[in-house]
Amino acid sequence: MTAGEAVVECMKIENVTRAFTVPGESFLAVLDALEGQESIELIVNRHEGGAGFMAEGYARSTGKVGVAMATRGVGAANISIAVHTAFQDSTPMVVFLGQVKREFLGREGFQEVNFDHNFNEIAKWTTEIRDSHRVPELVQKAFRVAQTGRPGPVIVSLPEDMLTETTTMNFGPPTSIPAPAPSxxxxxxxxxxxxxxxxxxxxxxxxxxxxxxxxxxxxxxxxxxxxxxxxxxxxxxxxxxxxxxxxxxxxxxxxxxxxxxxxxxxxxxxxxxxxxxxxxxxxxxxxxxxxxxxxxxxxxxxxxxxxxxxxxxxxxxxxxxxxxxxxxxxxxxxxxxxxxxxxELMAVEKDDSIYSHVMETLNEELDPNAVITCDAGNFATWLHNQLVIKDSHLFLGPTNGAMGYGIPSAIGAKIAEPHRTVVSFNGDGGGMMTIQEIETSVRHKAPIIILLFDNQNYGTIRMHQEMYYPDKVIGTALGEVDFAKVAEGMGAIGMEVKSKDEFLPAFQKAIQQDRTVLIDIKCFEENYVANRKTYEDVKGSKV
CATH class of the missing domain: 3.40.50.1220 (TPP-binding domain)
Known part of the structure; x- marks a missing residue:
């Protein structure tokens, strides 16, 4: 078989059922091997960062390895934020990166990057397969390294010309994960x-x-x-x-x-x-x-x-x-x-912000079996302090604070758990970074509910500016976006919430839909910048 076919065979041996990608010409042989088979579904994304976050959310929801694919240096650069997230979250991932032809290596070929050097600090292991007959050995090792010990992301570089070579392949057994015990x-x-x-x-x-x-x-x-x-x-x-x-x-x-x-x-x-x-x-x-x-x-x-x-x-x-x-x-x-x-802390009277109202409402209305994903942003201080996570919930949040995580990880979780309600918490800053993946959720019939707190600010950074450099605000203001219409333009349902009393009916309507719903929660005029703290409260507090 070809080396490209061998890569797919390794995925099957490791029980991979989904792979996330933005396609590239450097790994066409792998895509060709995926065409026509039925055991691995290919999820096609709008951005490599979205593909990586989706694979990470899928992996955390299933406990299986998340698989993502991207092309050469440009795709690798885009997916790197998800690799870093998986590294700090100890999430098992195998990321296949198409590479230039072997004869072009070291010449700064088109989109060439030395992936070993590039990912050395944020991946658990990297390898470049230059000999086609070693595909089973190195790809199966990648899956083994990703899952054993402290789980994490592994990078596998696939030179374009290597993938088309045909040779005899010898495959090993699927990964067996050791489980050491105390002496x-x-x-x-x-x-x-x-x-x-x-x-x-x-x-x-x-x-x-x-x-x-x-x-x-x-x-x-x-x-x-x-x-x-x-x-x-x-x-x-x-x-x-x-x-x-x-x-x-x-x-x-x-x-x-x-x-x-x-x-x-x-x-x-x-x-x-x-x-x-x-x-x-x-x-x-x-x-x-x-x-x-x-x-x-x-x-x-x-x-x-x-x-x-x-x-x-x-x-x-x-x-x-x-x-x-x-x-x-x-x-x-x-x-x-x-x-x-x-x-006593949970019983303290909440602030009168729309953020607190949303969390209080969700504590009553959220499906006890829901999956919750959380992006980075100051809205998360209310989530962390007020939302009660139940035993049956699954909570996914990036410990590295990566913006853009919330929406694609929620889609990955929904693909993994199609019968569960999936709710994603986002700010307008982080949400805008991967909002294009809404179209992916619509195309792949993976409906989620997106709560987008729209304060027209990089709010966490604005808060820290006020703490360390009071009244000297720069670079944190954002423009107005009609996020409901953006969602509708990608085939989803868009709603707008401008006051507290509008949220409950909007959320109740959202959970009845079989399409992705984005609820744009307008909070630009909200004076609170964090749970129970206004801008005046934090101003100069670190000077």
Missing amino acids: TIEVETFQRLFGAAKKPIVIAGGGVSSSEGELALRRFVEKFKLPLVAGFRRQGIIDNDHEAYIGHMALPAAPTLVDHFKEADLVIAIGTRLSEATSQDYTLLHWDQTLIHIDIDESTIGKVYPPDLGIVSHAVNALQAFTDVVVERDWSDWQKVCRKSHS
């Missing part, structure tokens, strides 16, 4: 440190979700009555109404949550890399605290904080082992103190 001595050490703790606290991140460890996590905190904190944008790890849940390390986190975290004498960090956001600019832990850090990736442990006990383990295996330890006590009083602070 006996590690469990014993855990038991000793855990049993001595007066105020233990658990912080969990994406490693719990990627290992499907939510149930094991819940059983652990329930048995010992432990307070549980979610890492940045990981608040979907447990029902937010659960007695153990005490909040999420947002930017910034609630002061009471940070205070309780610093009160803890033992921190159990599982499936989190304790990133800049989660660790509140690397200030969250102090030297007097005992740290037990569990992660699937040995290089993550100790990267930010040196642990007293570091365990390389699959999250589920670690949590099951910890749940089985014998400790003749629980920490229900400590949990109640922490939960009370969170409950």
